[in-house]
Amino acid sequence: MLKSHFSQFSTALNKKSFGFLPNSEEVFCYALKNNKGTELEVINYGATITSLKIPINEKEKVDVVLGFENLENYINSFNLSSAPYLGAIVGRYAGRINNARFMLNGKTIQLTKNHNSHQLHGGFEGFSKAFWEVKSVTTNKNPSITLQYTSKDGEENFPGELSVEVTYTLTEENELKVEMTAKSSEDTVINLTQHSYFNLDGHSSDIINQELFVNSHQTLETNINTIPTGKFFEIKQTPFDYTSPKECPTKIDNTFVLDKKNEVAANLLSKKNKLKMSVFTNQPAVHIYVGGNCFNQIKGKENASYHPLSGICFETQNFPDAPNHEHFPNSILKKGVTYHHETTFKFEKL
Template identity: 65%
Template sequence: MQKNPISQNKPAIIKKPFGKLPNGKEVFCYTLSTESGMELDVINYGASLVSLKIPLENGNKVEVVLGFESLSNYINSFSLPSAPYFGTLVGRFAGRINQAQFTLNDKVISLTKNHIPHQIHGGLEGFSKAFWEVTVADSNSITLEYCSKNGEENFLGEVRTQITYSLTEERELKVLMHAKSDQDTIINLTQHSYFNLDGHSDTLVNQELLVNATETLEATSENIPTGKFINLNGHGYDFSTPKKCPTSIDTTFVLSKENAIAATLFSKKNNLKMSVITNQPAVHIYVGGNCFNQITGKENANYLSLSGICFEAQNFPDAPNHKHFPSAILKKGDTYIHNTTFKFEKL
């Protein structure tokens, strides 16, 4: 993947300073927009999605993702009792890896542990705390790139990853991720935004959820997949028809169709629905966002345990340790491709 110069052929993207990292690198916030009124803010710390505003029928706009107004809050959020990973690109491996260990090409790989005794969301630093270079930017699309060195978090291979956020006039946020490695390695990326269609300062209690899945992954008390599947027929997590959003969920839903609607969130308050479409084999759904009264969200919002819902389109957690799960191996020279679209429509 070649690094491209910032585009000069389209209207300029709005770029504003967002703070400096402890190493002195300056982080910027990039605002994308469409003629139909969608607005997206992205920062190059963690390739994080900070803000997404959707126009409503009444002429107003609703802020549908949780986030912070300062870089320091993003940095400090990783020290909360449960780090929220607001809007970040999670990698190299989203979700948990049992005992922070797996075997690749007959070699046991022991990773860093940040969810003792396991690894979660790529380790101690991961992609979510990385400084990403902006390679292409215009009014409705931005591409960021990060080169993960061989041995980072004890993963094998130098992995170069790109993520592109694009807005369309059909009120879609398209997320495209590419990655290549110079050695065989494993990879599982996801976009980790917390959505709330009633507005980021509201709760999820009046919204409904639909998930197009007939199975979930069985997991231990530490949320490590056992390798077994749970049939959702008659189960409390059967969202094959719209139901109230659960007050607590941290579960992987197995998707049967690629590039089809995986899940849909409904807001009667704003007459709005959001569909999640992905080429990934699973969507891990998590309700949360709690900042434990320690960090204030955008517009002085107090984010609590029911503030947002994540749709983590991805491979199965702990896939490298289960031969019957979809392979998470990225072969040397091959290209990992991940597509997820968040589409907003009237009810």
């Protein structure tokens, strides 16, 4: 049984206890607030975003991400038939790796298999269940929090000790900036992503009345197991063509090849709250997924019942299964070289 202890945020540190892990390590929730009134909450279990409240007028804020009230629910969510990874950092390799195997420097690396015969989102534990150390918190202009995790050599059978940092920054332009860096003691593969489910109508709503734009003309072709075949699928005049904004799909689990890095990758628009979110990244793809279902087994924040249309993920990343496709963008991180991932979620009133 998990021990629980909750308190108000400390005004000095902007943190409160969020509960205890089974090994008695205490998890904390950290709060950031910018001058626009936008509020972000992060816990150091999985470096997880639990809440993101955006002002929509002088009196109201809307919480635009799915999350849970307590640590026990986050831990138990990984036991659901399809774990949602609400708000967590995913690694060492986000997405699927075919047969949980790849070649590196002429050697076959056999990873753990947590998704039938494949590996998904870093294996059985991965970064999403890890206890992250809080390295620094700033509370002045452009408040930020930096968290650090060291993935041991051989964790989930990945080679090399990998030191990872993620920094969340709330800018005064109402941007949530996510910066991830990593270094390895040996050559390895890496693909990190931030796995928040967004809903601009509020986390207890559904996403069907919001509009989606994706700056892409191709997706990765996949087989019946959602593993990339290595081919690209032209999406012009298909249901996956979101080059003009249209209603969010009710079912999608696709990797979109981005036309240009650092331009807008995607937009989400809420007519109800007159709110727009724009996604920017230096990554070659954004994997878009609609979901959040907790199967009526775990309640979300404020007693919300999360279902298959509760939120939409913008998983900015490299291509899934890139280690097994030479023509995909490079996923190998050489010993001593720094991996650098930047993604920005910008919020604007319409």
